[in-house]
Amino acid sequence: MSHAVPGLAKAVEEIADEMRQRPDRGDVASYIPELARVDANSFGLAVVSADGSVTAAGDSDTSFSIQSISKVFTLTLALGLVGDRLWRRVGREPSGSPFNSIVQLEHERGIPRNPFINAGAIAVTDAILSGHQPREALGEILRFMQFLAHDSSIAIDESVAASEKRTGFRNIALANYMKSFGVLDNPVDYTLGVYFHHCAIAMSCRQLAMAGQFLAHSGRNPATGLSVVSAERAKRINAVMLTCGHYDGSGEFAYRVGLPGKSGVGGGILAIAPGKASIAVWSPGLDKSGNSHLGRLALESLTKRMGWSIFGA
Amino acid sequence: MSHAVPGLAKAVEEIADEMRQRPDRGDVASYIPELARVDANSFGLAVVSADGSVTAAGDSDTSFSIQSISKVFTLTLALGLVGDRLWRRVGREPSGSPFNSIVQLEHERGIPRNPFINAGAIAVTDAILSGHQPREALGEILRFMQFLAHDSSIAIDESVAASEKRTGFRNIALANYMKSFGVLDNPVDYTLGVYFHHCAIAMSCRQLAMAGQFLAHSGRNPATGLSVVSAERAKRINAVMLTCGHYDGSGEFAYRVGLPGKSGVGGGILAIAPGKASIAVWSPGLDKSGNSHLGRLALESLTKRMGWSIFGA
């Protein structure tokens, strides 16, 4: 950690301490037993700076279900595979609706508003599948995550995937609804199978922050120098994260944290400080929009202390 | 212009040249004769850099109706007057709906989604009024604009205001609808009178870019050193502009331009490059979301050339 950012280690440590002690932790997702079992007192934070050094605190090496955070990476992958044609089947406007709303789909002929609500992420998954077997597509997604995080131990939690599949009636509804408008190309079961599995990838804050680096640095991993996407695409993915990354709490996240970010119902959030850092935080308790309650507070505190908001010093 | 930003003058000049020649100019707003009469070939661009210097091209000194851009300044003023209590009567989430939609109001008991859709801006105007006479409130708004732009010649175009009042049935509907939920405190006529008038303020790109400086520089006018709002508040207003500033085209603007911005149906856009510049562009032709067509293209080109996107280099 030779090029340590001044004040970062102290900020990360103090924020983790404060968050571990707060009594208001939100409610842990309970729709499947695998998520409900997670310890509500968990808290992890990891920051990867521009030089590749990691500053972490709390349960930053504990794996959790990344859930919707996976949508950032499937969007990246799908744009790589089909390019801007992807935007024919999914928009990039905030929906103003909860993550699993179907109303907007009826009014807009099955085209989801953006790739970060469930319907949109299912459409993106369908684009990745594009005729392949679910197993192959899923392998590609997983290898992409392992490549980005430089960690081949990252795996799918099969029990989470199985539970999602068993109880995911609303996602099945969304997928069939889009299929009825011709928005999905593959058999609904295939697309949903891949979707449920990539949402069930388990990662730690450290792994997640590592994987997000390319978004903070013009599409490149600054440590390895490898380019993942063009600088233009990295900016654009960040823009979609900022406007759509937290469902109907996206405006609030931008207002308070001031960074592009994507949350998951497992309690994780990936946030990007362009040019400065890739950040992952995890606290399982959720607010009413389904975003990590303490995760957002931790990020709000961190950006304020570090002056990292994209909206001004 | 001693501290000129390298490449800025050339970029501004070339973009203005290119835009003046483009045949695709969108459609000029025609719902009132005063706006319909504007020359569709007009194009102006003005950039105020961190040192206060102005780089301008095209019709940058021609006055136009700022319309909804005024909402940025009334939001600023209202936050100064009532602070965070303002958020009890207006949200700060993107609406996913057109500028004049009333549907969301019915589902959310008269609380507009954000201060930049019409309903929200009317609620903000009502907060500024708060018991005063319309004339006083309007005077305060106008003097605030003159102060910010350092230009006491800025005035209201009374014929525009009168036309809006005569034909603004949808805004009258929105205001009465909110009144029925108790969201407005003042007589509807008073609130709408002030609203129609502040939307009718006429300014040039140069004046508008001057007025926006405090948002680019932590709440302060860097030339005068005078503080308008706190750094925190400036960031937050920028965040709301980014997520909500272009109605149901906000995601697109973030995706392509990558700056907080606010458009008006008169064809103007104010955009903020935090720490770097306050930018105003004007081209009267609009796209289907009611935002300036060439204005957005010009800003997209400018941010790309100058590397000003908040989402990465």
Add this chain to the structure above:
Amino acid sequence: MSHAVPGLAKAVEEIADEMRQRPDRGDVASYIPELARVDANSFGLAVVSADGSVTAAGDSDTSFSIQSISKVFTLTLALGLVGDRLWRRVGREPSGSPFNSIVQLEHERGIPRNPFINAGAIAVTDAILSGHQPREALGEILRFMQFLAHDSSIAIDESVAASEKRTGFRNIALANYMKSFGVLDNPVDYTLGVYFHHCAIAMSCRQLAMAGQFLAHSGRNPATGLSVVSAERAKRINAVMLTCGHYDGSGEFAYRVGLPGKSGVGGGILAIAPGKASIAVWSPGLDKSGNSHLGRLALESLTKRMGWSIFGA
């Protein structure tokens, strides 16, 4: 009462007795003081048989505010004035929405679903006005009511009309909203002035049941032999009453009572048993859809005892 319908007098008496004693009376409308002041224990019932004889019980001669029941008569009048052209500005489908919903108007370009929700009745009133002064139109409506009920003492309760005008923000919103789509021809103030006044007509159950006779008897008053509308039109108005007469409680009313009917927020209901009777009931307490709670129960009991349901013996 020579041609008395067997069992009717006993049924009316017993139902009135039962209703007077029930403790569950619903909530009296309280949005204006004039309605809130009404005695919740009031109950009136009047039935005009095919021979013109009146069977009444309870407070059947007490005047109450007929409110939305007036919409049946303004619809009749408007059809007389402009014929089927009326259906260009108002539909005849149930809305599935509350009486004052504005959502449907946005989705259907300002055309109200039917003439019995507020928006639709305002559009109908506008058709009656058609260029005349409000005073003239209102005089025409009032004289029509007096003619139908054979009673020139029927009058408008000016204090109710004034209260409605002072607090009717939602109706003002609906009217301006329609005006923005060009659905209203007259100045909004004129149309609403007439609307608020005809809703403020005060009548007793006896007067109301008298006025409704033409709908029960092929468009004709069987006592006088005078034709009010064609048999075809009478049937059609009854059909619209059946499908749309009780807002989002219309299905329930058809299911339980089985007669075309129109309720008002003053607690009155006019119901038509085609070929048999015109019925008016009044009890000020309302259910959650804004329809008279005991009024509906009384009608349910009456139609069951008399075998008057249009859906079978």
Add this chain to the structure above:
Amino acid sequence: MSHAVPGLAKAVEEIADEMRQRPDRGDVASYIPELARVDANSFGLAVVSADGSVTAAGDSDTSFSIQSISKVFTLTLALGLVGDRLWRRVGREPSGSPFNSIVQLEHERGIPRNPFINAGAIAVTDAILSGHQPREALGEILRFMQFLAHDSSIAIDESVAASEKRTGFRNIALANYMKSFGVLDNPVDYTLGVYFHHCAIAMSCRQLAMAGQFLAHSGRNPATGLSVVSAERAKRINAVMLTCGHYDGSGEFAYRVGLPGKSGVGGGILAIAPGKASIAVWSPGLDKSGNSHLGRLALESLTKRMGWSIFGA
């Protein structure tokens, strides 16, 4: 046909003649090949009078896919099985929406508005299943139809059912959506299997009119004297047919025809003239609401000629 209703035979004959010759026939449903193949020139009409005599014309003995008309009979069956508890999972208000809308479900927590829109009929089918095997439930529905029509030859068109199953993504979406709210008890596949099959029952106008008799005669088949449901229930089913039987064209059907009725996308309509007749008409071309175009015109003409409207002579 000893007790022939005067004028009926002539009316039926002349209406069938007129309808066969009309050039405006609407569009035949084309979402599955089995329906698309039907001859657009087909027209059948059958009326069963109170004495059980059948008056028929045109293709009244040709089988067609009854589709949504089956919902009348599954509603009857479900009410027999679970009584008024059925109304806990389905409402009885008109929806004001197309037959396959999902918007209302989101706003009302998965409870369909009425048993005649697709979602509602799926919920009703689920109540019939209630733990049984699909095959058993389907057998019960089919035997009920055969019993009512006095015709054991009535059968399911398996190729239609298979097509519906293969392409019914929107119905799969609706069912899973309700399942996510706990409105369905059985496995979604089971419920939909039964639903798709009972919609694929094939019947002729004659068979259908026979089957509907109990609704015209206080719950009893007047020929056999056998009671199917109570008089009260027959009336209530008729009421739901009147307000909800034609999707967002229900108001129009009541306005023009004036009888309770239920249409199917196969072009059939069952209509009930209480106390007088059970009527079935078939013409495959549909109007924009998905109801038989000539079917409705034929019924409009028939009720006018026979004076059968429930809304007055």
